[in-house]
Amino acid sequence: MVGLAVTTTIVLLVASLANAAPASKTKESYVESEIQVLSANAAPASKTKESYVESEIQVVSARIKKSRAILHDIYDDLKTIGKRVKDFDINMERLTVNVTALDTFYSNFQWTPVRQITGTAATGGATGSVAMQDIRDCTDVLASGNTQSGVYSVNLASQESPTRLYCRMEGDDAWNIIQRRSDDSVDFDRSWDTYKNGFGDLEGSFWLGNDNIHLLTNQGQYRLRVRLESGNTQSGVYSVNLASQESPTRLYCRMEGDDAWNIIQRRSDDSVDFDRSWDTYKNGFGDLEGSFWLGNDNIHLLTNQGQYRLRVRLERFNGQSAHADYDLFRIKDEENKYQLEIGYFTGGGAGDCLFYHAYMSFSTCCIKAPNAT
Numbered sequence: 001m002v003g004l005a006v007t008t009t010i011v012l013l014v015a016s017l018a019n020a021a022p023a024s025k026t027k028e029s030y031v032e033s034e035i036q037v038l039s040a041n042a043a044p045a046s047k048t049k050e051s052y053v054e055s056e057i058q059v060v061s062a063r064i065k066k067s068r069a070i071l072h073d074i075y076d077d078l079k080t081i082g083k084r085v086k087d088f089d090i091n092m093e094r095l096t097v098n099v100t101a102l103d104t105f106y107s108n109f110q111w112t113p114v115r116q117i118t119g120t121a122a123t124g125g126a127t128g129s130v131a132m133q134d135i136r137d138c139t140d141v142l143a144s145g146n147t148q149s150g151v152y153s154v155n156l157a158s159q160e161s162p163t164r165l166y167c168r169m170e171g172d173d174a175w176n177i178i179q180r181r182s183d184d185s186v187d188f189d190r191s192w193d194t195y196k197n198g199f200g201d202l203e204g205s206f207w208l209g210n211d212n213i214h215l216l217t218n219q220g221q222y223r224l225r226v227r228l229e230s231g232n233t234q235s236g237v238y239s240v241n242l243a244s245q246e247s248p249t250r251l252y253c254r255m256e257g258d259d260a261w262n263i264i265q266r267r268s269d270d271s272v273d274f275d276r277s278w279d280t281y282k283n284g285f286g287d288l289e290g291s292f293w294l295g296n297d298n299i300h301l302l303t304n305q306g307q308y309r310l311r312v313r314l315e316r317f318n319g320q321s322a323h324a325d326y327d328l329f330r331i332k333d334e335e336n337k338y339q340l341e342i343g344y345f346t347g348g349g350a351g352d353c354l355f356y357h358a359y360m361s362f363s364t365c366c367i368k369a370p371n372a373t
Contacts, residue, residue: 138167138174156215166202178208242301252288264294303330322349337361
């Protein structure tokens, strides 16, 4: 029994030892096999990662491209908004200029001749067509057959006795003169009551009286003419005293009836070269009797003395002409590059040629202003 047991044990040990080597080899083979499997799978994993990165790069590139397109659209929208804001600013500045000019006009306002334009009185000198009690103003005086300028009696509304009124007759027009100041013989520095009742001599310098002016101008619809007269009615070169200048400035004045135009430029032929420098345009050049430029400094001083209109007149050698009129014109000083301030186009066959130049700075062949085109 003992011997059998020992033999069995040895057999078992031998068997275990005999199986040990194959087990070790199997493990090595398994490791080698796993290594081979991992090595075989390594390359495809790396390739998959590269493909994934490439795919992500393509996606990001597409997003960047789309974002750039959106930013481009935003930029275009901002440019459009900027242009509209600029146009709005220009319109607001024009409105401010016009309101300021209107305030200045009213602050400097002085009454002078008025004329009725909607009355029923006849024109053409129909003698005796208007009864004395129906003569309310100078239009009725003219219709009654009086064609000479002078002092007449008129019956203003609600007044018991006639009022003496100076009538200025100009063809078919009859002007009711409410003020004349021809010299310093009459003092116009008066009290409220004096201006209410009137003062002076109707044949000379006078004020008709605020009560009379009220009654006169509320009888119908009247226009106003402010007439300034110095005695010079011929077009030509005159000396004027511009603000802040020590010596007079020579200026060509074109007289057209009741209008006196300050000529700032004339270019009638090629005798004068207008391709000049900044300083030459600043000081002016040419001949006032021919082709010339008055000078930017002079134009600035002239147009900033009050409210001025502008007329651009174009004339052919055969006599045909056209013009463009604007209700406001002035330029700033040299420090502001003689910036143009232009009002609204009011008519003329030449069309609105200065609209796009509003608020632009002056430029020459040698110097171009920052915002000039």
